[in-house]
Amino acid sequence: MKVKIVHDDAPVLLVGGGEVDQQVLAAALPAAGQVVAADGGAAQVLALGRMPDAVYGDMDSLAPEVQAQLDDGVLRAIPEQNSTDFDKCLRHIEAPLVFGYGFLGHRLDHQLAAMTVLVKHPDRRCLLIGAEDVVMVCPPHLSLDLPGGTRFSLYPMAPVTGRSNGLHWPIDGLAFTPAGTIGTSNTVDGPVRLHMDGPAMLLILPVACLSALLAGLADAPETWPALG
Incomplete structure (x- = not known):
């Protein structure tokens, strides 16, 4: 089944389930056009009173009670286990820029996986923003x-x-x-x-x-x- 892609001419905010400063995320949300969540990141978006425009992932870390809060058409499950939830999101977003929160910090293995995804999709300009650093693939x-x-x-x-x-x-x-x-x-x-x-x-x-x-x-x- 083909999964619907998020298209936007403006930057898209992408929220993962990792470490996020809630005050920073709350400040970023109002300026965002479309907001996409990676699996459990939906809970962080909903907690700040915003309905995500799309949630991608295998849904192994998104509790059923949180899934039940999502509007129809928002949940876009991709059950395959050969890619991370971040990968699932990034390849389904077409926008000039993606701001990624919740992908740096907390677990080193998750951070390394996120870095791999960045270079796997160099055509998708994405900035990963954490408490200390901002990371992206260098453009030409x-x-x-x-x-x-x-x-x-x-x-x-x-x-x-x-x-x-x-x-x-x-x-x-x-x-x-x-x-x-x-x-x-x-x-x-x-x-x-x-x-x-x-x-x-x-x-x-x-x-x-x-x-x-x-x-x-x-x-x-x-x-x-x-x-x-």
């Missing part, structure tokens, strides 16, 4: 205006190369791999310019840089093509 080109000394981390999920300006340790000429050269704990010296040669590099910034990151993404419309 990105310019950021960040304060000097800002923590700037790059982590390869597969072999990848690129070029940079404005970083204390430039990345030009480096062959990044998960089990070799990585780019964590770099710092900003001036306006940052990044050029990546493939969709395999994660950008990890302090969550305080979210506004600057959004400004940079507004000027970086190019995205990676879908894999495969």
Whole structure:
């Protein structure tokens, strides 16, 4: 059975069942057009008085009494066990940007799985936002205006190369791999310019840089093509 996809020309808010600051989520909800929940994330959305527009997942962590609160057509069960609930959601959202809450923190295995999904769907521009960090796949080109000394981390999920300006340790000429050269704990010296040669590099910034990151993404419309 084909599952209905969420289409929007505006950013979509995606909420998982992991660690979320309820005050932060409450502030984000009013600005969202459509709100999607990953399985148990529906409970977090409902608790703040918002009905999700769609809930995707295998529903193994969404209690029956919570499912009963959802409007008709909101619950979109995908029973297969070969992908995570985050994957199920991201591949069923078509929007220029997805803000993901509830996917960082609490359990390391869940965080690692979420990072894998990000690089599995590089054509779906998604920011995962946690208490400390914001994480996304580096687009092909990105310019950021960040304060000097800002923590700037790059982590390869597969072999990848690129070029940079404005970083204390430039990345030009480096062959990044998960089990070799990585780019964590770099710092900003001036306006940052990044050029990546493939969709395999994660950008990890302090969550305080979210506004600057959004400004940079507004000027970086190019995205990676879908894999495969």
